Amino acid sequence: MTKKDSFSVFENNFVKLWIEDEILWGEYKEVVIGLEEAKKIVRDRIIFQQGKLYPAIADIRKIKYVHSDANKYLSKEGNALLLCGAIIVGSHVSEILGNVYLSINKPLLPTKLFRSAEKAKEWVKFFI
Template sequence: MANFEKEGEKSPKKTECLELYLREGILYCIYNEVKELDLDTARVCVQDRLDYIDGQVYPSLFDITQVKHSTKEARDYMAVEGNAGVVASAILVTSPMVKMAANIYIHVNKPKNPTRMFTSKEEAVQWLSQFKA
């Protein structure tokens, strides 16, 4: 991991499921390869993220390009309880299957914060920038 640490920002952290880092007021959550994101895994990922941000709130980029499938229960959880500490969510996708799952999440699960899907990290970061404190 590169050193992105700036004044007031934390060092990057790797967990079993995620790589987390802050850069210029945006939280990056990069999911490791996951064949199925089920409810238990979703809860662990959210808790890892909450521990990392320690009560702060950030616009967040969720790179789910390595997630192959997610269960309905995991998507339901992420849309409500899983959005704690998130001002806005940009979901980064690449494959058509992940894009379809992200569309279902956005339009069916209806996350409680502004959420958009992107295929470009740069466009996602640009959109999230409007939500920075």
């Protein structure tokens, strides 16, 4: 990914966030995410966005595990202030499993999985 402006970067124990080209980027760390962690991630992101809507790209390749209650929270309440969500996964198997998950949980906004940041960025540009 590209260089991050130090004035527009936020980082906590779970994710690094930045805004670049009117897109909110999130790069998740090697973590396990439970419901309380998911709520903190969303709360911090909303504060970071300062009330502005953005299309989002989340790189989840380093995440170790997400508990089902956290997944449900992120797929619904976790969409606050987002126009769409592109999710970067690390393998074809992750992409297949993720698509099954999305078809069952049906996020409230357009959401799509990608294996490259470039393709994710191309897709979210339609929502700017």
